[in-house]
Structure formats: structure tokens, C-alpha cells
Amino acid sequence: MSNSPAIYSNRVLQQKLNREEQKINYQHVISSDSDSDSNSTIHRYDDNEYDLTDNEASIATHHLTDKFLEENYVPDNYDSIDSGTANLVPYNYSPPLYEHATVTTNEAVNRLMQFFIKSNFDKNKVINMMRLIKSILPSPNKLPTTFRQILRTYGKTPSSIEKFYCNNCFTLTTRKNGQHYCNNTSCRFRNSQLSKKQVTEVVIVNIREKLQSIIKRNFSLFTGSEKLFPSFDIPSGERYGIKTKETLHPITLVIHADGAPLIRSTKSAVWPCFSAIVEIPPPVREYQSNILTLGLWVSTIKPNVNLFLEGIIEQLLNLSNHGTSIFVHEHEFRINVKTQYFVSDLPAKSLFMKTINFNGYFACTNCITEGVLHNKQIIYPYASNNYRPRTHDEFIITAKQVEQNLIIGGKRCTSISGIKGLSSLLKIFHYPVDIIYDYMHLVCLNHVPTLIKRFIEIISKDTVAEIDSILKHIKIPHDVNVKFIFSIQSIQDWKAKHVRLFILNLGLPIMTQYLPISYSSHFSIYCLFIKILHCPKSLEEIQLAEKLIHYYCKTSSSIYDKKIELYSLHAHLHLPAQVRNHGGLAFTSSFCFESMINHL
Numbered sequence: 045m046s047n048s049p050a051i052y053s054n055r056v057l058q059q060k061l062n063r064e065e066q067k068i069n070y071q072h073v074i075s076s077d078s079d080s081d082s083n084s085t086i087h088r089y090d091d092n093e094y095d096l097t098d099n100e101a102s103i104a105t106h107h108l109t110d111k112f113l114e115e116n117y118v119p120d121n122y123d124s125i126d127s128g129t130a131n132l133v134p135y136n137y138s139p140p141l142y143e144h145a146t147v148t149t150n151e152a153v154n155r156l157m158q159f160f161i162k163s164n165f166d167k168n169k170v171i172n173m174m175r176l177i178k179s180i181l182p183s184p185n186k187l188p189t190t191f192r193q194i195l196r197t198y199g200k201t202p203s204s205i206e207k208f209y210c211n212n213c214f215t216l217t218t219r220k221n222g223q224h225y226c227n228n229t230s231c232r233f234r235n236s237q238l239s240k241k242q243v244t245e246v247v248i249v250n251i252r253e254k255l256q257s258i259i260k261r262n263f264s265l266f267t268g269s270e271k272l273f274p275s276f277d278i279p280s281g282e283r284y285g286i287k288t289k290e291t292l293h294p295i296t297l298v299i300h301a302d303g304a305p306l307i308r309s310t311k312s313a314v315w316p317c318f319s320a321i322v323e324i325p326p327p328v329r330e331y332q333s334n335i336l337t338l339g340l341w342v343s344t345i346k347p348n349v350n351l352f353l354e355g356i357i358e359q360l361l362n363l364s365n366h367g368t369s370i371f372v373h374e375h376e377f378r379i380n381v382k383t384q385y386f387v388s389d390l391p392a393k394s395l396f397m398k399t400i401n402f403n404g405y406f407a408c409t410n411c412i413t414e415g416v417l418h419n420k421q422i423i424y425p426y427a428s429n430n431y432r433p434r435t436h437d438e439f440i441i442t443a444k445q446v447e448q449n450l451i452i453g454g455k456r457c458t459s460i461s462g463i464k465g466l467s468s469l470l471k472i473f474h475y476p477v478d479i480i481y482d483y484m485h486l487v488c489l490n491h492v493p494t495l496i497k498r499f500i501e502i503i504s505k506d507t508v509a510e511i512d513s514i515l516k517h518i519k520i521p522h523d524v525n526v527k528f529i530f531s532i533q534s535i536q537d538w539k540a541k542h543v544r545l546f547i548l549n550l551g552l553p554i555m556t557q558y559l560p561i562s563y564s565s566h567f568s569i570y571c572l573f574i575k576i577l578h579c580p581k582s583l584e585e586i587q588l589a590e591k592l593i594h595y596y597c598k599t600s601s602s603i604y605d606k607k608i609e610l611y612s613l614h615a616h617l618h619l620p621a622q623v624r625n626h627g628g629l630a631f632t633s634s635f636c637f638e639s640m641i642n643h644l
Contacts, residue, residue, distance in 0.1 A: 138197075142185035149186045153197040167191055203253055205355070209244045211345050217243060241310055244343035248355035252363060254336050255295060255321075255381070256370050262324055262334065263372050272325035276580045278384060278627040279322060283477065293379045296322040297360070299338070300637040302392050306342065315341035316644060317356060318637045322384055330636035332643055340644075349396050350468045357468050364472070383472045385626055387634055389485035390612070397479060398443065398465035406462025407611045409476045410434060410618040418606055424614035425606065426597045436475045439463065443470075480622050481615050483629040484638065487574060488543040490612045492551075493535045495567065498604055499559060500533055507558045508533055514554055520545075540635065547574055566603045569596045577619055579628040590620040 138150035156177070160170050171191055178187045188194045195202050208217045210226040212233050217224040224238040233242060259266065278284055278298070288294040303315040319336040320329050328334060338356045341347040363381035370377045386393075390402040393409070400407055403422050405415045413430045415422035443466035446459060473479060500508065508531065515528035526545050530537040538546075552571040556564040569592050576589040593616050600608045619629070626632050 139186055141187060142182045145185075149188075150197055152187060153194060154199075157194070157198045170194065201250060201253065204247055204249045207246045207248075209246065209351070210238060211242050211244055211343065214244075214348055214351055241312075241344050244341065244345065246352060246355075247340040247342075248359075249336070249338055251336070251338060251356070251359045251381075252368050255379075258321060258324075258334050258336065259295070259370055259379075260372050262328065265324055265328060269325055274326065274579065274628075274631075276623070276628040277326065277631050281624065281626040283625045284322065284384060284627075287382045287384065291380045291382065293377055294323065294382055295379045296382045296384045297336075298322060298384045298632070299386050300634055301386075301388050301396055302634070302638070302641070303346070304641045310344060312342065312344050314641075314644060315343075315347050315352070316641060317341075317353070318640055320636065326631060332640060335636060335640050337640075337644075346395060349398065353396075353468050357471055360472055383478070385478045385480045385632070386469055386473055387480050387482050387632060387637075389482055389489075389634070390615075393479065396467060396469060397475075398463065398467045400459050400462045400464060402611045404459075404462060406459075408462075408614060408618075409479055410615075410621075412461060413614065415611065421607065422611070423606060423609045424611050425601070425609050426614075429614070429617070434476050436470070439475045440466070440470060443467070477625055480626060480632060481619060482634045483578075483619075484540050484544075484633040484635050486612060486615055487547065487629075488540040491570075491616070492543050492547050493538070494608070494612075495570070496532060496535045498608075499555065499563065502560070502563070503558055511554060511558065515550070518550065540638070547571060548578060562603055566596065566599065573616075574629070577623050577629050579630045580623060583624070586620050586623055589623075593617055593620065 138148040141147050141149050141152045156174070157170075160173065165173065171189060171194075174187060174189045174194060178185060178189055181187060188197050192202055192205065208219075208224055209215065210217055210224075210228065210231060210233055213226065213228045213231040215226055215228040215231065217238060218227055219225075224243050225235060226233045226238060228234055265272065273279055278296075284296065288296060297319045300318045300320075301315065303313050306312045306314045317338040317340070319338050321334065321336075322329070324334060339352065341352045360381060360383060364383075367378055367380040370379055386396070388396065393399075394401045394407075397409065399409060405422060406412065407415065407422070408424070411429070411431050411433055413424055413428065415424050416428060417423075442460050442463045446463055447466050449460075450465070469479075512528075512531045515532070518528075520526060524545065526541055528542060530542075535543075548571075552568055555567060559567065573589050573592040573596060576585050576592075580586050580589070597609075597613060597617060600613060622632070623629065
């Protein structure tokens with residue numbers, strides 16, 4: 045212990061000597077006026093290691109602050125300020141740095157970046173140094189000064205790009221002194237500083253990079269893992285076979301989108317677009333680390349769907365049409381990315397598909413059944429169902445007609461057969477077979493709570509207390525993390541996982557003890573229907589489920605009343621076909637995606 049001060053002093057002294065040596069080397073590099081490849085100071089000091097502190101790195105800017113550089117720097121025509129998805133593609137063309145220069149732009153950026161990396165410069169220092177050097181070089185010159193373009197020139201693709209739009213006109217904003225401005229001359233916010241409430245941020249992720257990371261991490265599951273897939277998982281569906289039959293190494297994505305409140309004071313919300321890989325067997329497919337975040341929309345307004353998805357769909361189409369190579373353990377695998385289906389709750393589904401909401405007259409996305417007004421509510425009586433299916437081609441034609449009407453008639457133009465416009469999702473999905481219902485929202489958070497509220501109306505308070513006691517003290521397997529802490533009267537406070545356990549396992553044996561025979565028998569039909577489609581064993585079971593749901597919907601109004609026949613009940617009629625196409629409800633729900641929102 046007595047030697048500690050001496051040891052500490054020696055260490056500090058050595059650190060000072062090292063820093064002095066680094067400063068000398070650093071000054072040699074800065075002061076060098078070499079412009080040829082042969083006597084480059086970058087190569088001359090290539091063996092030296094630079095590990096500068098913040099104080100030492102400040103020499104590079106000659107005491108120019110970040111604010112000074114930002115306010116006094118004037119970009120020229122050669123500044124790359126484009127922030128489109130092309131920035132996710134490596135930059136290869138390398139012109140001279142300036143007219144008659146003996147060094148190319150790539151060479152200059154590579155030398156500078158090698159020095160910046162060795163000097164441990166952060167992002168701001170790199171940008172400020174590049175701006176300083178650009179201002180010293182002959183003008184005009186092509187030295188990039190935005191971090192994204194610096195990375196592209198250096199041969200590094202960014203993992204994501206972000207754009208900022210004016211909420212009023214959806215024009216890309218410009219930034220000055222950290223503030224956003226709209227340059228659209230026809231916008232009411234033109235040339236004025238935009239507040240945070242008036243700006244939308246869109247983040248688009250490099251999909252190929254994320255795919256490669258997940259595939260590398262789970263590579264053992266992609267080879268010889270057929271036995272790990274349950275029966276009637278997604279690969280067992282008809283659509284998977286159609287989409288991948290001519291692909292050697294398919295990577296198939298399911299896509300989900302939804303919104304969640306972000307900041308209560310500004311009413312800001314985040315709308316993530318998530319994805320999962322079908323070729324990874326469950327439950328590993330649903331692990332947080334294996335869910336891709338394709339993009340984010342952060343704003344006080346709902347997404348402009350085509351604007352939000354533009355960069356995502358552009359990448360997916362490129363990966364589908366041209367494929368890409370994934371390198372795993374020094375082996376190259378050529379993959380083609382396909383899209384399986386789009387899943388979301390009903391409000392998000394209508395938003396992203398540009399159709400009317402679930403309470404409209406033509407809300408069904410699968411057939412052209414028209415709703416009926418009943419007591420200020422749109423219902424879908426079973427007897428009035430029109431099962432003529434919608435088709436992809438008809439939807440496209442109608443959507444284009446609506447778009448044309450919008451151009452001619454403005455916002456006063458109404459929808460046609462429930463279609464409000466042309467969604468860019470139709471470039472990668474076949475309508476309506478690839479636009480599926482979310483079992484989590486449709487069943488667990490919609491119809492089952494509706495039924496339980498009806499049951500509460502006809503049973504006594506003592507019966508409710510008895511049911512609550514059974515649920516509270518029931519013994520559940522240790523791997524099922526569900527505890528019923530809320531009364532059945534507070535069904536609105538139940539999470540989807542509570543309702544899922546209730547409808548699949550607990551509801552039928554408990555509720556049949558206390559419900560009238562007509563209610564309990566009708567409820568048992570619904571429980572059996574959901575249980576079968578959750579994870580069917582054969583096509584015959586799906587056919588049985590189809591008969592059950594038709595009988596259930598046909599008799600619902602006589603058991604309860606006409607108000608039960610909402611669109612959410614009508615949508616159940618299309619679940620058997622969905623299971624045939626995409627697999628059991630257990631594998632096509634939004635449970636894993638909804639959980640991901642909490643981890644953003």
C-alpha cells in the first residue's frame with residue numbers, strides 16, 4: 045500500500061510522455077504539405093498509433109468551435125446533401141478532388157479517414173475537420189462534408205438513413221444551425237423555422253446488413269432444421285410454396301406496422317415497421333434479437349404511407365429481383381428476399397392499405413360485402429354477406445381511379461368500394477391473400493372481450509367473484525408467464541396474453557359452469573374454432589373450423605342481438621382460408637412485434 049503513490053505517479057508520467065509523443069506525430073501529419081502518393085504522410089506514420097484525448101484532438105480545428113464551423117461554413121455545388129436510399133449503396137465512382145488535382149476524391153477521403161480513425165475522432169470532429177479542409181482547398185472541390193457521404197466515399201454503407209419532412213407539405217426540410225426549415229414555396233410554413241411538432245422524422249434501415257447479421261447468428265438453423273418447424277407453421281402454407289418454389293436460398297419476410305404514443309406532451313407517436321424471417325423456426329424467429337426494424341416514422345401525425353415505405357420497398361424489390369450475397373464462415377450464399385404477408389390491427393391495416401376503416405360500409409378487405417346501418421352503427425349481418433372475393437387486379441384498377449379522382453376533385457373525392465387510394469405495399473404483396481388479419485387484435489383484444497362483457501351482464505356479482513378466485517388461484521405451468529391480477533369485470537385491463545390463455549385453455553371449462561346452456565354451447569363453438577386454427581393438424585380440421593365459424597356467425601344475432609355482428613365478427617369468416625395460405629394463427633400473430641415496440 046505504501047508504494048501506491050509512487051506507482052500512480054510513474055503511470056501518470058508515462059501517460060504524459062505518450063501524449064507528448066502523440067502530439068509531435070500529430071503535428072507532423074497536420075503540417076505536412078505532401079500531395080503525392082509516394083511521400084504521403086499517412087503512409088509515413090502508418091505504424092504509429094494515435095489515441096488522442098478531446099483536448100488533443102481540438103488542435104485539428106485550431107480552436108474553431110462546432111458552432112462557428114456550422115454557422116460560417118458555406119456548402120458549394122459539390123457538397124453531397126442527398127439523403128435518399130441510394131446512400132445505402134456503396135459509392136464507387138471517384139473523380140479528381142478538384143480541377144487538375146493529382147489525387148482523387150476517394151484517395152483523399154481514405155487518407156483522411158485513416159488518420160481520423162487512428163486519432164479516435166468522433167462524428168462531429170470528422171465533419172468539422174472535413175469542412176475546414178474543404179474551405180482551404182481550391183474551390184470548387186468535391187470533398188464530402190456530410191457524414192453519410194463521407195462514409196459512402198470511404199466505402200462504408202450506413203446502417204440507416206434519416207430524413208426530416210415538413211408535416212404540412214411532406215417536403216424534405218433543410219437544416220441551419222440545428223433548426224429545420226421548409227423551402228417549399230407553396231407551403232404555408234415556407235422559409236419559417238419549424239417546431240418539433242411540425243417536423244416528421246423518417247428512419248430507413250439497411251435491410252441487407254441487418255439480414256446478414258441475423259443469418260450469421262442463426263446459420264445453424266437454416267440448414268437441416270426442417271424437423272424444428274411445427275405442423276402448419278408458415279412454410280406449410282400454400283403461399284410460401286408459391287413464393288419460394290423457384291428460389292434456391294429464399295429468405296422470406298413477414299412485415300408488421302403499428303403505432304405507439306411516444307411523447308404525451310407533444311402528442312408525438314412512433315410508427316415502426318418490423319419484420320421477421322420465416323426460415324427461422326419458432327420460437328427463435330420471434331426473439332427480440334431476430335426481429336428486423338425496417339423503418340420508423342416519428343411524428344405528431346399519422347404516416348404518409350407511400351412516403352414512409354418508399355425506401356423500404358425499394359430495397360425489398362432490389363433484394364427480390366436481383367438477390368444478394370451473404371458471406372458466412374468465408375462461404376458465399378446467394379439469397380433472394382421474398383415477402384410472405386403484411387399483418388397489423390384493423391386501423392393500421394386500413395391506413396397502410398389505403399382502405400376505409402373497420403366501421404365503414406365496405407370495410408372487408410377479402411370480399412365485397414356491404415355493411416348495413418343499424419342504430420348508428422355499421423354492422424355486417426350474416427344473411428347479407430356477399431362472398432365474391434376481391435382480386436388484386438380489380439383493387440389496383442379501382443385504386444388508380446380513386447387517385448385520378450383525387451387529382452381532379454381534390455379532397456372531396458370519396459372512396460370506391462372501400463378503397464381510398466393506391467398503397468405502395470401492393471408492389472410487394474398480392475391483395476388480398478397476403479394482407480392478413482391479426483389474431484392477437486381480432487380475437488384476443490376484440491371479440492373475446494366483447495363476449496366476456498356480454499357474459500358479465502347475465503351473471504351475478506357472486507359468480508363474478510367466484511370466477512375471479514378460480515383464475516387467481518389456478519395452477520399454470522412454470523413456462524407460462526401469466527397471472528390474472530385483474531377481475532373478469534376489468535377485461536379491458538387484461539393483456540392479450542391473458543385473453544389468449546383464457547380462450548385456448550381456461551375459458552371453456554370455467555364459463556360453462558356459470559352460463560346458460562345457449563350461451564355456453566355457443567361459446568364452446570367459438571373456443572373450438574380458435575383452438576383448431578391456432579395450430580391445426582390437418583386440412584380436414586381447417587374444413588371443420590370453417591363450418592363451425594359459419595354456424596357461429598349465423599346464430600350470433602339470435603343468441604345476443606344484431607349489434608354483435610360488427611365487421612370484427614365478419615372477419616372471422618376469412619380466417620380458415622388465411623390459415624390454409626399462411627399457416628396457423630399461433631405463427632402469424634403480432635405478439636412478437638407488439639412486444640418489440642417496448643424495446644425501441
